[in-house]
Amino acid sequence: MSEESELISKTLLTIDKFKTVDNFKQAIQSNEYQGKSYFIRSLIWKTLFLTESLTIDSWSGKLNDCRRIFHELVRREDMQLPWDTLDHENIYYKSKNVNLSRSNSHIKRTKSLKPTMKLEFTRVSSDPLSTENTKPGHETDGDHESTMAKGISDDTELLSMIIVDVDRIFPGDPFFTKDIKRELIEILYVWSKCNQVGYKQGFHEILGLIFKNLYNDCVSISDNCPLEELKILKLFNIKFFKHDVFQIFNKFLNNFGIVENYYRDEKVLLNQINVFNMYLLKIDQLIHYNLISKLNLESQLWCIKYFRLVLIREFEHDNITNLWDKLVTVSPLKFPMFLNFLIITMMINLKSNLIIGDFTECLSLLLHYPTDSDTKFMTHLFDFSVKLLDNKDDDLKLYQLGMKINSTLNPNLKISLSLNSGTKELDAKDKMALEKYRMEMRLKKRVQSLMR
Incomplete structure (x- = not known):
């Protein structure tokens, strides 16, 4: 059985077994879904964060809406990553004429989307997860007032700060190659410019875990894929993997109160x-x-x-x-x-x-x-x-x-x-x-x- 056929079969078996999102949640909580031959981790996360339904015919519209946001954001001039301003010896350096985010042009173009929040950044000058910076009244991002006043001096500084963290993500894990890290950096950069809280140390690990655990379910869809199969495989389309991860990461941090409370x-x-x-x-x-x-x-x-x-x-x-x-x-x-x-x-x-x-x-x-x-x-x-x-x-x-x-x-x-x-x-x-x-x-x- 091909990888595409296996995903289709597992998806249909899951939907036939649980039918509604509420039933699906209960099955996940009670371990009725984990370990089954038809288990798909991406189906859990994308159902709960993107499609919000197990009705296949409703997926296309929901996915288009979610994916269009990241698609439009990475085409904004102010969202372009300044790879070319890095030191030429930096492994992530790219000359300005190399475009990293111009894929997926077949998405219908809409009006440019504005960032959802005012662009405002706070420097993370020390590790907020270290025990030295966690006492009451101690600002985990260094001197809060001075850094808020200074902000990030330029986009290169923001990019460099993210690179430092992503470079040391999950040491020893072979999954995180240079190319994977570059994609993580891009998602974090765009997200940070769209959210008032900016970038904080720790975000890279949350994104990294989401990225790794959903990546294995991705497939490339052939141009002659039958319509009925396409309706399902669209959920796992690798061309839109970063789009999906961006949305899931954003909703997890914001909707679940991670940013607001911690x-x-x-x-x-x-x-x-x-x-x-x-x-x-x-x-x-x-x-x-x-x-x-x-x-x-x-x-x-x-x-x-x-x-x-x-x-x-x-x-x-x-x-x-x-x-x-x-x-x-x-x-x-x-x-x-x-x-x-x-x-x-x-x-x-x-x-x-x-x-x-x-x-x-x-x-x-x-x-x-x-x-x-x-x-x-x-x-x-x-x-x-x-x-x-x-x-x-x-x-x-x-x-x-x-x-x-x-x-x-x-x-x-x-x-x-x-x-x-x-x-x-x-x-x-x-x-x-x-x-x-x-x-x-x-x-x-x-x-x-x-x-x-």
């Missing part, structure tokens, strides 16, 4: 961390007490990376890819809250270490989350987070779910607190019980290390 404003980010701390206290008082009350380990020292990169660095590729397939089925408006519960569940998975570790041990563990999570845990991670989200306004339910998550992920950990401990500081009895347990466990770990 990148745009430091005060909003700090508020998100405060909300996270509040729910951690309601769901698992022991972890909250040891990290925040006892060790004074502020959540912003480690969780900003989790928020901004949507857990990319915390899991191995297959696990984060499968998790992201599920994440995009969550209501975009609820996504920031859902991310809180994902992180809290991840912390409970490490609870035995987080409640006995000292400041350095706990911070190191959270900054370098063990990536060897098994499939069973990844299923628990999503399912428990959904239940927490559904009961986010009921403190009693959150407490009970916290106990249930603990009994599943930490069956040998017996110490627990009362419901009242979830709404106030631990009382003397609770503190004594926890300190006794911590001492016993630390002594046990010390003896085990000596025996080795």
Whole structure:
């Protein structure tokens, strides 16, 4: 069977099985779709972000509308990448007469589209994902006022800044060749000039993961392709791959609140961390007490990376890819809250270490989350987070779910607190019980290390 025929067959089987987008979402969340012979990752993402329907006859119009935006943007004079202004020794240098974005001329031309937001940039002079720049009140992009006043001096500086990040994307991954990186750079450049927030470090990893995971489903369509086949294959047409990725990337960052809650404003980010701390206290008082009350380990020292990169660095590729397939089925408006519960569940998975570790041990563990999570845990991670989200306004339910998550992920950990401990500081009895347990466990770990 040819690659095109296989895509058509899998698409038809998927549509016949689930019929509606809502059914499709449920199947993805419950693992009914993953691992099936008719599984297509691109069909998940393009259905949810582009076509919004499993009715094949409706796809063409939706795809044309989505693709026309990027098509028109890359033809605007102010969107042309200044490859020719780079140093001649730069591997991405291109002379001005080399045109990189003049393909797909068969799209019907429309009026030039204006950028959706005012063009405004903020210099990223330091890595906002580093622990040195994540304390309350510390601007993760350097001096916020001065950089906003200065802005990006020119387009070459913006391009150079993006190149630096893309060049170091996912080190060692052979997928990211020079040509692939150039396409990532173009998408990021155009997106940054169309969005007020500009370019931020971290965007390149989000785009990179989306790009890589959808690329393998692309096909070249022959000129004599039958109409009925063309209706389906149009979804996977490699000529419009960058157009589709641009739209998906844009909608994921903006509609799911990634930019608004974690990148745009430091005060909003700090508020998100405060909300996270509040729910951690309601769901698992022991972890909250040891990290925040006892060790004074502020959540912003480690969780900003989790928020901004949507857990990319915390899991191995297959696990984060499968998790992201599920994440995009969550209501975009609820996504920031859902991310809180994902992180809290991840912390409970490490609870035995987080409640006995000292400041350095706990911070190191959270900054370098063990990536060897098994499939069973990844299923628990999503399912428990959904239940927490559904009961986010009921403190009693959150407490009970916290106990249930603990009994599943930490069956040998017996110490627990009362419901009242979830709404106030631990009382003397609770503190004594926890300190006794911590001492016993630390002594046990010390003896085990000596025996080795």
